[in-house]
Amino acid sequence: MANIRGVRAISLIAGTLLASVSVPALAQSAPAGESGDAATIADLQRQIDELKAIVASLQTNQTAPAAAPVAQTITLPAPAPGSAVAVTATPQAPGAPAAVQLAEVGTPKPKPKAWYEKLRLRGYTQMRFNQIISGDADAPAGVSRLRTIGDSDVRAAGNFSFRRMRLILQGDLNEHVSLYFQPDFAAAVSNQSVGERRENSVSLRDMYADVFPTGDKSFRIRLGQSKVPYGWENLQSSSNRLALDRTDAINTAASGERDMGIVAYYTPPRVQKIWDRLTADGQKLFGSYGAFGFGVFNGQGLNRTETDNDVMMVGLATWPFELGGIGLDGQVLEIGGSVMRNTIRPEVRTGGVSPVGFKDDRVNLHAILYPQPFGVQAEWNWGTGPEFVPASGRIEERPLKGGYVQVMGKIDESPIGPFYPFARWQYYRGGFKAAVNAPRLETEELEVGFEFQIDPSLEITTTYGWASRKEADERRFGQAEGQILRVQAQWNY
Secondary structure, three states: OHHHHHHHHHHHHHHHHHHHHHHHHHHHHOOOOHHHHHHHHHHHHHHHHHHHHHHHHHHHHHHOOOOOOOOEEEEEEOOOOOOEEEEEEEEOOOOOOEEEEEEEEEOOOOOOOOHHHOEEEEEEEEEEEEEEEEEOOOOOOOEOOOOOOOOOOOOOOOOEEEEEEEEEEEEEOOOOEEEEEEEEEEEEEEEEEOOEEEEEEEEEEEEEEEEOOOOOOOEEEEEEEEEOOOOHHHHOOOOOOOOOOOOHHHHOOOOOOEEEEEEEEEOOHHHHHHHHHHHHOOOOOOOOOOOEEEEEEOOOOOOOOOOOOOOEEEEEEEEEEEOHHHOOOOOEEEEEEEEEEOEEOOEOOOOOEOOOOEEOEEEEEEEEEOOOOEEEEEEEEEEEEEEEEOOOOEEEEEEEEEEEEEEEEOEOOOOOOOEEEEEEEEEEEEEOOOOOOOOEEEEEEEEEEEEEEEEOOEEEEEEEEEEEEOOOOOOOEOOEEEEEEEEEEEEEO
């Protein structure tokens, strides 16, 4: 029955073909002469004979015994743009449906992404409330007031302020070069109107390219404006630090933490593996800096014009040790240090910078026992730097020293999310080279606080401190004392 249907179908197709060929030919030959008619009839007869032969061949194939299936392959566009599939139809038996198989022929190499498609944008904002609860919130001329060098909004009339508004654009341009760009929209600019400050101005923080000469990201050369690798807490991001401000002793080495220059970092794979595990555990590390680093910078400070022909040289080394071998499974102790050699010309009150340079050399030691659930972090540094001496009325090279000790906890589960309690004591005696006339600082402060991570995008930190400070102004004397309440909301995006 199937063969009869096939023959009839073939005959119908052949008849249609004959009609399609003969009708136009006859129509075209009607007006011609007798000789033309004869030629037309002969041509039609030839076409009819050819079609009969085709029909006979089709009938023979249709009625012949089933032979081995012949696979036919057709290449069709695949669902995904730019790819293709092979469609293989294999007859199972005469008249039976063909089995169809799809096989991937090949996927063309995707078009490389443009550089702007490889970058990502992220950032964070910190809003603060500072309140001097008791003590020397204000004082007459010549007497120190309770102030901090880390936050200029700790003052008698201060309430709410933006401490940082950062946007970060970063990404790999290719396997050898990556980009990092970070402006801050919460900088303050002075002397806009008879000395009045203007808040929330834009200031460049980071703009650098990381170059990976071998394609291996364990070694990188950083070009541009970036952090100076001196002090563990200086390298730690403010978005990741427990205490609201860096300590005076460490931060005075590189106020703003950054300078223009070139620095090389190297991180052995086994060290990076430990740091990756700590990051996944929610620990607060110091960021994308190496276990070893060495750099040369202008040495004048963040966003300041270089004023001499000397460079600042800085070296860093840090190493994490896993303590599982002594029964402290998962615990890590990191120790290291850094050195700085520099010459600097501080700003002077009469205008411009000092006509001579001053030695600015330091050495730092640090240690961090990561909290699991309790830990300790400490740093101390010693050195020589510029300092204003009231007795002589000029800036001189003087010794400096100071550091901090911080104890902290890490509670992963609480009713409102991860919880980090901490307490920090800091001490410093020495000059502050980033301020006008490099005034002497005498700082001693104890603060306790806690950080709640209510949501991955929202952190709340509260601190209460007891402070004794000399104001960073060589025209004011004595120690200011008092207690400070501070609250910060940080949202990450």
